[in-house]
Amino acid sequence: MITEHLFKKYLMLCFLLASGIFCFAQVEPVTLSEQSSHCIQCHGNRYYKFHNKVTGSEVKKLMNPYYFIDSTKYVQAIHSFFSCEDCHAADYVNYPHPSELKLEPKLSCIDCHGGDETFAKYQFDQMAEEVANSVHKQAFGEQFKCEMCHDLHSYKLGARKENSKITEIVKQDNEMCLSCHNNLSKYQILTDNQKPELLKTHEWLPNQELHFLNVRCIECHTPVTDTVMVSHKILPKEKAVHLCSDCHSTNSILRDKLYKYAAIQSRNEGGYYNSVILNEAYVIGANRNKYFNIISLLILGLALGGISLHIAARIINKK
Amino acid sequence: MSKHDLYLYPVWLRIWHGVNAICIILLIVTGISMQYGNLDYPFLPFKTSVLLHNFAGVTAAIGYAVFLVYNHFSGNGKQYVPNYRGFAGRISKQGMYYLYGYFKGEPKPFPITKENKFNPLQRFSYLTTMYVFVPIIAITGVGLLYPELIFTKIFNIGGVQLTAVLHSVMGFFISLFLIVHLYVASIGKNPLRNYKSIINGYHAADDH
Structure with a gap:
């Protein structure tokens, strides 16, 4: 009986210790301000309730999905x-x-970030210039706003964050495009046109699914630029990349886009950046490895040298 | 053709050998073009290389399956099975012949007979190429055609990348084999006689 009691106590102690360690391991949560908590009571839910003073009744209503704030995402957002x-x-x-x-x-992004030295490294002014020349702004003018792609209530750093995984960058960035291009009601905020079916318009692309999962839309839909880290000049569809060899070669444009961050980091470390480029994704033609090249040239040289010597010996022997 | 000539290469083998030769040459040329092609100086247009490489690869892979089946049922496969006892010694004896005995006019250490078409060095290189390099390159090739079949990560390295590296390493060894194979075929009383043999099927009597 005593043993059972002790055992229960021991179990309880283990449980408390484990919970303590678990709690300690959690990332310190960002707490919402009192005022934000007040707003999130309604905007943090799909439904909201209020007291209708006119009828004197309690009313439950559906929250406009575009006014819904995901509080979990919000507290993790930048x-x-x-x-x-x-x-x-x-x-x-x-x-x-x-x-x-x-x-x-x-407020627009530029209202806070424009012309501010604190944010100079993010190149907001150059980005604004690129957006002004992008197909969206050209077509919809002032109606097109940064937040249509970058949801300010959930936006997190992707490619610029240290050690970010390419697959995560791809997912996050492509979700921005798909938030309109895969959602008719949001797409038609800007245009009455029928939304093109992405799978159909990209039918020409071999291994479509693999491409969609491993590269960002902007890899093909923006020009290569060395002034801005992430090009914001979305090109008209006629100017998008259609040539396989633009990516699938050792001169792959992906080096200047998606893999720029990894490449710069590795170059700074003085290494051969091909390995970094291929760390998480594979690009046909870009898997040249200088060590393999040297070894294979050496073996080939030895084989050809041996054959040449043998031929020479045969010629001399015949005489 | 003399009545003592040996009929070593039946029709099926010669057809397979010819088709395989064309495919392998195409695969090497297009493979090098894809691997080392440069946007500014494309050896072959990328799309053309991919198309030709896929076509030649699939043809060679089907050809390989046919080769395996015929080899099994015709008994030709036995030519590839080495007698492991003293195999290394026999290989070095054949090697020494190519390097020394051949120039001294010594007789071949392993004369060609219907039962022993290949000398030990040939047996070793054909066995390695046809039963190690070719299966690996064929399997990795199918993997690259259908990348969804490949494991996403193997020891934290991209599975497709590993497959591609293995594919190109095997490609390099097969290219090397081809160069040596073509050269060694020219060693004989007449440099062109072995090339004729693989067309008409007969091995010259005085070259046994």
Whole structure:
């Protein structure tokens, strides 16, 4: 009996210790400000409830999906330290929200990041210039905004983050394009045109699924640039890359795009960056390895040298 | 053709050998073009290389399957099976013949007979090429044609990359084999006689 009691105590102790270690191992969560928590009560859920003063009843309504904020994503996002009222009018705290707030101009990325030395390394001004020349801005003018691709409430650093995995960068970046190009209702915010079926328009692409999973849309849909880390000049479809050899060669444009970060990092370390390029993805033609090249040339040289000597000996022997 | 000439290469073998030769040459040329091609100086247009490489690869792989089946049922496969006892010694004896005895006019250490078509060095190189290099290059080739079949990661290295490296290493060894094979075929009383043999099927009597 005593043993059983001790055993239970021991188990409890282990459990407490394990939970302590587990809690300790968790990343310290970002806490929402009091004001943001107030907003997230409704905007953090698919449904919201309020008391209708006119009818005197409790009402449950569906949240507009575009006004829904995923609080888990929000606390992990790069702007998570902001409170809602930092960007939105303080009057939003009242419900029903005052109707004139709908007309309130929203902050754009450049409003905060433009011309600011603190963010110079992100090249926001050059990006804005590229966006101005992109097919989206050319077609839709001021209607097209940064946040249509970069959801400010969930945006995280992708390629610029240290040690980020190429597969994760690809997923995150492609989701931005697909958020409209795979969603008719969002696509038609800007145009009444029918949304092209991506699988059909990319039917010409061999191993379509592999390409979609391993490279970003912008690899083919933006020009190669050495001024901006991530090109924001989306090209018209006629100018997109269609030549396999643009990527599948040792001169692959991917070196200047998706693998730029890894390549620069490796070059700085003085190594042969091919191995880094191929660390997570394979590009036909780009798997030349200088050690293999040297060894194979050496073996080939020895074989040809041996054959030449044998031929010479045969000629001399015949005389 | 003398009545003492040996009929060593039946029709099926010669057809397979011819088709295989064309495919292998195409595969080497297009393979080098894809591997070492440069956008500014493309040896062959990339799309053409890929198309030819795929076509020749599939043909060679089917040919290899046919070769295996015929080899098994015709008994030709026995020519590839070495007698392991003293095999290394016999290989070095044949090697010494090519390097020394051949020039001294010594008789061949392993004369060619219907039962022993290959000398020990040939047996070793054909066995390695046809039963090691070719199966590996064929399997990795199928893997590269259908990359979804390949493991995504093997020891944290991309599976497709490993497959591609193995494929090109095997390609290099087969290219090397081809060069040596073509040269060794010219060693004999008449440098062109062995090339004729693989066309008409008869091995010259005075070259046994």
